[in-house]
Amino acid sequence: MTAITQIRRNDQPIYLDYQATTPMDPRVLEAMMPYFTYKFGNPGSRSHSYGWEAEEGVEKARGQVAKLIGADEKEVIFTSGATESNNLAIKGVAEFYKDRRNHIVTTVTEHKCVLDTCRHLEQQGFDVTYLPVKKDGLVDLDELRAAVTDKTVLVSIMAVNNEIGVIQPLAEIGKICREKGAFFHTDAAQAAGKIPLDVEAMNIDLMSISGHKIYGPKGIGALYVRRKPRVRLVAMIVGGGQERGFRSGTLPTPLCVGLGEAAEICMKEMDGEAVRLTRLRDRMLKGLNAKLAEIYVNGDLERRIPGNLNISFAHVEGESLMMGIKNLSVSSGSACTSASLEPSYVLRALGVEEEMAHTSLRIGLGRFTTEHEVDTAVEELVHHVTKLREMSPLWEMSQEGIDIKSIEWAAH
C-alpha cells in the first residue's frame, strides 16, 4: 500500500473540516472499484457466481466493521448513513417496546438527527428527557442515573460530539444502562475509527457508524444491533427482508466494501494516527496562543478526539473571519453561517455566552493534514484575527478596560 501525503489539488484551499466529512482514502476507492464493474452482482442472488462474489465482498466488509467495534459480524447491518442508523435505532426500539417502556433519555448536545427523532417520538406520545451537559461538554453521570427509570427503554448518547469533539464516558454510561435495564444507543459517527470502541466492554447495545467520516464513501453507514441479550427493532424500510429484516433494499455492494476497507484501515492506523494528530493539534494551538491573546478552546481539551479544535477568537465574528481565511476550509458556530441565525446550540449548552459562540471556529484535522498545512493555517488565522480585531469596537473597548457586559445593548 502506498502512503498518501496529499489528496487535494494545489489550487484547492487547505481542508480543515474533517468533522463535516473526510476525503475518501485512495486505498478504499481501490477496494471498491471491482464492485462497480465486473463484480456487479446482487449480493442477494443465491443462484450464480455473480451473486456469490458480491455477497463475499459484503460479508467481508461486515466483518471488518464488526472488528472495529468488537462486535460479531452478525450484529452489523448496513444503512445509508448515520442519520438513518440513528433513526432506525431510536424509532425502532421505541416502537417495539412501547407497551412496556415509553421513556427515552438523551442529551441536549446530540446531533440534530437524534434530537429530531426524539421530538418526533414525543409527538407520538413518548416521554423524552434531554439531559444538560457540564461546562466541559460531558454528561453528568449522577444526573443520568437519576434520569433513567424503570420506564426508560433507551438511552441515546453520542460517543463524540461533532462540534467540540469531546468523548462521553461510554463505559460508565453503559454500566448505568445495564443496571437499570435500559438499552444504550450511541451515535458513534465521529468516534468510530478515531478512538477505541468495544461494544462488550462498554455495554453498548446499538451503535451508529458513518462511512464518510472515516475516509469511506458517502451514502453508507452501519448500525450495530446487539444479539445477546437481544435488542429488537421495528424496521422502517420494509421489503425484501435484507439485513435480518431490519433494513430491506438491495445492498450497495461497492459502498459496503468501501466502508469495510475504511474501517480496517482506521483500525490498523488508529494508534499512530492519534499520536500524529495530537501533535499537529498541539502545534496549532501553541502557534495560535503564541501570537493571539484571548482565544478560548470550547469543550474539554483532554477528553477529546485528537483531530478537533473548537476555538472562540474573542471580539472577532466567525463568519467575517472565515471570509478572510479564504485558503482554509473550516466551519463556524456563528449564527451568520446558519440559516436560523442562531449561534451553535452545542456551544450554548456548554454555557458559552452567545457573543463568544459567534466568534467560534471548528477546526478539524485528519489523515491528510500536514505540518505545513497547520503552520499555514496558524499564519493565516493570526493575520486575519489581528486585522479584524483592529476594526472591532469590542476589541477596542476590551483594550480600554471597558466591560462589554456593563453596556446596555439594544437587541435587534
Add this chain to the structure above:
Amino acid sequence: MAYSEKLLDHYENPRNIGSLDKNAEDVGTGLVGAPACGDVMKLQIKVGPDGLIEDAKFKTFGCGSAIASSSLVTEWVKGKTIDEAETIKNTDIAKHLALPPVKIHCSVLAEDAIKAAIADYRAKASKKDEPKEAAE
C-alpha cells in the same frame, strides 16, 4: 454564499477604519447592535464649521456584510450635511452591495448607526448652546 464584488472589496479593503475622539464637541458617535446578536457597529462623524461632515470612521464586529455596510456608509456620509446624511436608507446600502436577503439586517444596522451618530452630535451641539442661553 456568493457575495458581490463591491461587498468583497469593502470587506478586503475597508475604508475609514478607526476612531475619532468621542469626547470632542464636533464628533458624533453611534454605537448600535449587540454582541449577543453577532453585530456591533461604532460609527463616528466629525462635523466641520461649515456644517459638512468632514470625516467619518467606523469599527465593526460582525459578518462580512456588516463590515462592508459600515465601510460603505462612512464613504457616503463624507462631504454631506447631517441632514443629507440622515436620508441614507438601508435599502440603498443593500442595493449597492447586493446583500443577500438574510443579510439585510446589516444594512438596517448601518442606517441605525448613522442616525445614532447624528443624534449624538445634535445632542452635544444643543448642550453647547444651553449655557449661552442661560447667560442671556
